[in-house]
Amino acid sequence: xxxxRVLVVDDSAAMRALFxxxxxxxxxxxxxxxARDAADARDLITQLRPNVLTLDVEMPGMSGIEFLAEIMEExxxxxxxxxxxxxxxxxxxxxxxxxGAVECFPKPLKATPEQFAKTVGKLGKIVxxxxxxxxxxxxxxxxxxxxxxxxxxxxxxxALSASMGGIDALTELFSAYPAxxxxxxxxxxxxxxxxxxxxxxxxxxxxxxxxxAKDGATLVQGTIxxxxxxxxxxxxxxxxxxxxxxxxxxxxxxxxxxxxLLFATLARAAVPAVGAVLSGTGSDGARGxxxxxxxxxxxxxQDPSTATVGEAPSAALTAGAADAGLPLETLTDTLLAKCxxx
Numbered sequence: 090x091x092x093x094r095v096l097v098v099d100d101s102a103a104m105r106a107l108f109x110x111x112x113x114x115x116x117x118x119x120x121x122x123x124a125r126d127a128a129d130a131r132d133l134i135t136q137l138r139p140n141v142l143t144l145d146v147e148m149p150g151m152s153g154i155e156f157l158a159e160i161m162e163e164x165x166x167x168x169x170x171x172x173x174x175x176x177x178x179x180x181x182x183x184x185x186x187x188x189g190a191v192e193c194f195p196k197p198l199k200a201t202p203e204q205f206a207k208t209v210g211k212l213g214k215i216v217x218x219x220x221x222x223x224x225x226x227x228x229x230x231x232x233x234x235x236x237x238x239x240x241x242x243x244x245x246x247x248a249l250s251a252s253m254g255g256i257d258a259l260t261e262l263f264s265a266y267p268a269x270x271x272x273x274x275x276x277x278x279x280x281x282x283x284x285x286x287x288x289x290x291x292x293x294x295x296x297x298x299x300x301x302a303k304d305g306a307t308l309v310q311g312t313i314x315x316x317x318x319x320x321x322x323x324x325x326x327x328x329x330x331x332x333x334x335x336x337x338x339x340x341x342x343x344x345x346x347x348x349x350l351l352f353a354t355l356a357r358a359a360v361p362a363v364g365a366v367l368s369g370t371g372s373d374g375a376r377g378x379x380x381x382x383x384x385x386x387x388x389x390x391q392d393p394s395t396a397t398v399g400e401a402p403s404a405a406l407t408a409g410a411a412d413a414g415l416p417l418e419t420l421t422d423t424l425l426a427k428c429x430x431x
Contacts, residue, residue, distance in 0.1 A: 090117070090221050091140075091220065092117045092118065092119060092217075092220070093117060093140060093141050093217045093219070093220035093221075094121045094137075094138070094139045094141070095112055095119070095120055095121065095139055095140075095141045095142065095143060095220070096120075096121060096123070096124060096130065096133055096134065096137060096139040096141075096142050096143075097109050097112070097120060097122075097123045097124070098123070098124045098125075098126075098127075098143065098144045098145060098148075098153075098156075099124075099125070099143075099145040099148075100125055100126060100145060100147075100149055101145075102125070105123040105125070108143060109123055111213065112143075112213055114213070115212070115216070115217065116213070116217075117217045118213050118216055121137045121138075121139050122136075122137045126150055126151070127148065127150065127151040127156040127159075128150070128151075130142070130144075134164065134166075139166075140166065140167065140220045141167040141169065141191075141216055141219045141220040142166065142168045142169070143168075143169045143170075143171055143194070143212070143216065144168050144169070144170055145196075146170055146171065146173075146178070146181055146182075147173075153170060153171075153185075154184060154185060154188070157170065157188050157189070157190060161189040165189065167191045167219040167220055167222050167224050168185075168190050168219075169190070169191060169192045169194055169212075169216055169219050170185040170190045170194065171193075171196045172193055172195065173195070173196055178195075178196075178282070179280075179282045179285065179286040180286050182283050182286075183283070183286055183287060186256045186257055186260075191218075191224070191253070191254065191397060191398070192218075192219055192253050192254075193283060194215060195280050195282070195283075214370070215253065218253055218370050218398050219253075219398075221398075222253075222254065222397050222398050223394070223395065223396065223397055223398075223399070240267040240269055240270075240425070240429050241429060241430040242269065242271055242310050242429070242430070243428055243429060243430045245271055245361040245362055245363050245387070245427060245428040246271065246272050246274075246308060246355065246361070247271045247272065247274070247362070247363050247364075247365075247424065247428065248274050248325070248351055248352060248355055248362060248363070248364045248365075248381075249262075249273065249276070249364070249365050249366075249367060250276045250277075250348030250365070250366050250367065250369065250373060251275065251276075251278070251366075251367040251368055251369050251401075252277070252278035252279065252368070252369030252370055252371070252373070252398075252401060253368065253369055253397070253398045254367075254369060254397025255277055255278070255279065255368050255369055256279065256283075256287055257397055258367040258391065258396065258397065259275065259277070260291075261417055261418075261421070262367070262417060262420070262421045262424075263291060263297075263299075263313065265421050265422070266295060266296065266297050266313070266425075267296060267425075268296035268297050268311060269297075269310050269311050270297045270311060270312075270313065271310065271425075271428040272308035272309055272310060272314075272331070273312070273313045273314065274302060274314045274315075274316065274323060274325070275313065275314070275315045275316065276323055276346045276347065276348040276351050276374070277315055277317045277346075278317075278346075278369065278373070279317060281318070281319065284301075284315060285301070287315075288300065288315055295313075297311050297312065297313060298312045298313070299313045299315065300312060300313070300314055300315070301314070301315060301316075301317070302314040302315060302316035302317075302333055303333070303335070304333065304334055304335040305332055305333070305334070306332065306333045307332055308331040308333065309330060314333060316333075316335070316346045317346065318335065318346065319345055319346075320337065321335040321337050322335065322336050322337075322338060322341070322346045322347050322350050322351070323335055323351050324350060324351060324354040325351065325354040325355045325358055326354070326358075327358035327359075331358075331360065341373075342373060342376070343371065343373070344371065344373035347377075348366070348373045348377055348378075349373055349374055349377030349378075350377065351377065352364050352374060352378050352381050353376075353377045353380050355381055355386065356377070356380040356383070356386065359384060361386075362381065362386045362387070363386065363387040363389065363424055364377075364378050364386060364387070364389070365378075365388070365389040365390065365391070365420060365424060366378055366389075366402055366404075366405040367396065367401070367417075368396035368397045368398050368399070368401065368402065369396075369398055369400065369401035369402075370401060371400060371401060372401065372404035372405075372408075373401060374401060374404075375401070375404040375405040375407070375408040375410055376408060378390070378405050378408070378410035378411070379405075379409055379410040381410075382410055382411070388410050388411045389411055389415060389420050389423060389424060390402045390405045390406055390410060390411040390413075390414045390415065391415065391417055391420055392413075392415055392416050392417075392420075393414055395414075395417065396414075396417075402414055
């Protein structure tokens with residue numbers, strides 16, 4: 090992993106100073122400069138050659154979204170967008186992902202100095218991961234694919250994990266899902282306001298139904314359940330029908346909801362299942378996916394070299410959770426094939 094050389098782009102002098110100070114204190118991160126707008130940033134990108142940008146959504150003149158589109162068209166590089174936690178801010182963040190942003194970081198509008206410092210303290214790790222991300226993959230244009238012509242569910246449940254880069258990966262994977270898709274549950278590490286908008290968009294765009302995971306929800310064909318509550322884990326409960334349980338307990342290996350816990354409950358249930366670890370940071374899901382494999386379940390891992398962020402897939406492969414990583418398109422086809430009677 091190489092160090093991050095970051096250019097901070099924000100129209101507020103106070104925000105530029107604050108983010109620069111925080112990032113300079115982060116291990117492996119160096120702030121090489123700051124810019125007040127797109128015009129200033131263009132010159133500094135050429136002069137300073139940063140390997141990652143933090144970019145404010147709201148700037149005078151050319152907006153952050155417009156500048157992001159320009160960057161990805163003319164000089165692709167990792168970009169972390171800074172946006173508000175409002176509904177409109179979440180929708181703008183989804184647009185940023187479509188354009189190629191590696192991550193969208195929430196900019197708290199109302200918070201105590203302590204809360205603000207705690208929130209932005211996470212930014213250093215995000216910027217470092219972004220500097221080591223696969224930008225070309227994140228710029229992929231995702232279109233609705235032709236779904237399996239004759240999909241006949243064979244009873245397998247699907248469980249997925251994703252964090253940084255996961256919005257992009259899940260968007261592409263689910264674009265191939267048929268209306269009668271296998272029951273699917275996702276443990277997604279992302280900002281709740283962003284995931285809520287993401288769920289609403291998927292539910293509008295896909296043939297199947299997409300909902301927020303709820304305690305006691307039944308797992309039936311045609312529905313994707315996305316768990317993202319940072320206060321509760323999601324677990325699988327075998328039965329007729331199978332159900333989801335949301336439980337309050339400490340983070341597992343630093344994650345909540347924990348993909349490892351979700352995968353482990355599937356492994357213990359001894360039901361036909363397919364699990365997959367997609368783009369993300371850290372190692373959440375690795376140990377749980379290995380438990381699924383040991384229990385006889387089908388397990389898949391996104392190829393780290395093609396994932397937007399390859400840390401989580403790499404950890405899963407190191408743990409022996411799968412034999413090899415698969416490009417996302419191949420992983421999607423394989424997943425659906427393992428759930429199809431045809």
